[in-house]
Amino acid sequence: MADxxxxxxxxxxxxxxLTDEQLRQAIEAMFFAYRGFTADPxxxxxxxxxxxxxxxxxxxxxxxxxxxxxNLLNILGVTKQSLNRVLRTxxxxxxxxxxxxxxxxxxxxxxxxxxxxxxxxxLSDAQRARMRTAFRDAGPDAVAGFRTxxxxxxxxxxxxxxxxxxxxxx
Amino acid sequence: MADxxxxxxxxxxxxxxLTDEQLRQAIEAMFFAYRGFTADPxxxxxxxxxxxxxxxxxxxxxxxxxxxxxNLLNILGVTKQSLNRVLRTxxxxxxxxxxxxxxxxxxxxxxxxxxxxxxxxxLSDAQRARMRTAFRDAGPDAVAGFRTxxxxxxxxxxxxxxxxxxxxxx
DNA sequence: CTTGGAGTGTCAACAAGGCTGACGTAATGT
DNA sequence: ACATTACGTCAGCCTTGTTGACACTCCAAG
Numbered sequence: 001m002a003d004x005x006x007x008x009x010x011x012x013x014x015x016x017x018l019t020d021e022q023l024r025q026a027i028e029a030m031f032f033a034y035r036g037f038t039a040d041p042x043x044x045x046x047x048x049x050x051x052x053x054x055x056x057x058x059x060x061x062x063x064x065x066x067x068x069x070x071n072l073l074n075i076l077g078v079t080k081q082s083l084n085r086v087l088r089t090x091x092x093x094x095x096x097x098x099x100x101x102x103x104x105x106x107x108x109x110x111x112x113x114x115x116x117x118x119x120x121x122x123l124s125d126a127q128r129a130r131m132r133t134a135f136r137d138a139g140p141d142a143v144a145g146f147r148t149x150x151x152x153x154x155x156x157x158x159x160x161x162x163x164x165x166x167x168x169x170x
Numbered sequence: 171m172a173d174x175x176x177x178x179x180x181x182x183x184x185x186x187x188l189t190d191e192q193l194r195q196a197i198e199a200m201f202f203a204y205r206g207f208t209a210d211p212x213x214x215x216x217x218x219x220x221x222x223x224x225x226x227x228x229x230x231x232x233x234x235x236x237x238x239x240x241n242l243l244n245i246l247g248v249t250k251q252s253l254n255r256v257l258r259t260x261x262x263x264x265x266x267x268x269x270x271x272x273x274x275x276x277x278x279x280x281x282x283x284x285x286x287x288x289x290x291x292x293l294s295d296a297q298r299a300r301m302r303t304a305f306r307d308a309g310p311d312a313v314a315g316f317r318t319x320x321x322x323x324x325x326x327x328x329x330x331x332x333x334x335x336x337x338x339x340x
Numbered sequence: 341c342t343t344g345g346a347g348t349g350t351c352a353a354c355a356a357g358g359c360t361g362a363c364g365t366a367a368t369g370t
Numbered sequence: 371a372c373a374t375t376a377c378g379t380c381a382g383c384c385t386t387g388t389t390g391a392c393a394c395t396c397c398a399a400g
Contacts, residue, residue, distance in 0.1 A: 017310045023298045024233070025336050026305075026317060027207075031226070032328040033320035034204050035247065037197075051356055056201070063194070069377065077205065082358055084378065106367050106376040128193045134322035135196070138315065140187045145308065145315020147196060150203035152304035158202040166195050221385055240347065252387055254349065276347045276396050 040126040053078075053086045055123055058112065061096060062120045063165055066109040068101070075161050095119060210296035223248075223256045225293055228282065231266060232290045233335055236279045238271070245331050265289060 041055050060075050061067060069087070073080055087110075090096040095116035101107035112120060135143045154162060211225050230245050231237060239257070243250055257280070260266040265286035271277035282290060305313045324332060 017313070018302055018305055020298065021339055023301050023305075024294070024339065026301055026313075026320075027229075027294070027297055028233075028332055028335060029317055029320040029324075030204070030207055032325075032332045033323040034200070035328055036324045037200055039325060053357060059197075063198075070375090078357085079359065080377075081360085081379080085357080088378090101376095104368070104376080106365095108377070124194070124197070127197055128190065130323065131193050131196055132188055134319055135188055135193075137322045138319045141311070142315030142318040143187070143196075145312030146319035147199055148308045148312040149304055149316035150196075150199040152307045153203040153300060154199075154206045155202075155209060158205055162198055162202045165198060169191055169194065223386060238347085239349095248386085249388065250348075251350085251389085255386080258349090271347095274347080274397075276394095278348070 036130065037127070040130055041123045044123060044126055049089070053082070054090060057083065057086050057090060058095065058116060058120045059124065060165075061110045062112050062117065062124075063169065065111050066099075068107045068109060070107070072110065075165075077158070090116070206300060207297070210300055211293045214293060214296055219259070223252070224260060227253065227256050227260060228265065228286060228290045229294065230335075231280045232282050232287065232294075233339065235281050236269075238277045238279060240277070242280065245335075247328070260286070 038052060042052060045051055045055060056076055057072065060072060064071070067075075069080070069083070073083055076083060087096065087098075091098055093115075094113055097111045097113050097116075098108045099111065101109055138146070151159060151162070208222060212222060215221055215225060226246055227242065230242060234241070237245075239250070239253070243253055246253060257266065257268070261268055263285075264283055267281045267283050267286075268278045269281065271279055308316070321329060321332070
């Protein structure tokens with residue numbers, strides 16, 4: 001495994017800092033960190049009838065108000081059946097509003113209601129608190145590196161969604 | 171709340187680089203990156219009868235050969251029933267071997283068989299390939315920052331498991 | 341030796357949240 | 371007119387998580 005290889009890694013001399021062992025550690029760090037990342041909102045959601053899927057939908061509707069179902073589908077990368085199950089409950093509970101499109105009446109544009117925004121705020125406050133602490137402890141340079149690596153890890157398609165959201169939000 | 175804030179952020183002047191908007195972007199980056207992170211092994215696993223839970227078990231058994239079920243339970247953070255279901259199939263399929271403990275015969279020590287190691291290799295090769303590319307593109311400084319932030323994001327307990335593995339493996 | 345408790349395995353039942361396939365409807369584009 | 375798109379929905383399946391209950395083995399303490 002990460003054994004009898006000499007100092008020259010499997011990918012060339014410019015990558016000496018990337019031993020298999022270090023990559024393994026990074027993989028584990030990613031695993032444990034993602035658990036921390038979702039832990040706080042998850043704790044809040046269990047008390048309600050919601051799960052992580054609801055959180056994701058709420059997050060991205062808040063981020064791109066008026067987005068269509070199809071657009072959300074692409075961002076989340078799930079089937080319309082999966083998304084619809086979540087959306088149906090959010091609409092029924094009055095957290096999300098679905099408006100028929102003006103130009104194209106086949107489309108449904110999604111918006112958070114006041115109650116939806118309130119929940120979004122609660123969830124993202126919890127999530128941001130941990131991120132803020134972690135970022136503060138790590139420092140600005142580490143944060144910059146963190147984001148650089150995350151962007152490089154994305155699938156190109158997903159990266160495009162990310163960039164679009166990032167630019168619309170700033 | 172996250173609205174009409176002036177230049178003084180909600181957490182003090184030394185955190186000016188942490189606006190809510192930047193935290194939101196980091197949250198989204200984490201979401202999209204984790205998808206990329208798991209995509210490659212997931213693609214391999216669907217062809218077999220296995221899922222992500224099997225991958226995780228195989229990964230950590232490979233990392234800490236001879237680990238007990240209870241130890242693995244703590245690392246993975248699932249119930250013994252969930253883990254057992256996965257472990258049972260892996261043992262039945264000859265990828266994992268369970269040996270009764272010598273000192274304490276109640277304990278089962280888990281090892282990968284040759285076949286198990288082969289699958290682990292395949293999966294982690296796929297996962298490492300993406301990480302390696304991302305790390306190469308981002309550069310050593312970014313990678314260092316990446317790991318610093320990830321470690322700061324973990325729950326303290328999980329961070330302890332991570333540190334233990336990290337130190338045993340180096 | 342008996343007993344309590346820890347470590348483990350297993351059965352049953354259930355829920356969340358993925359998936360596919362199929363079908364219906366309305367609106368749009370050709 | 372007809373095909374396609376966008377959406378909703380029903381039915382059924384899978385993985386992976388959960389609780390609760392129970393049995394077994396073994397260690398250690400009384």
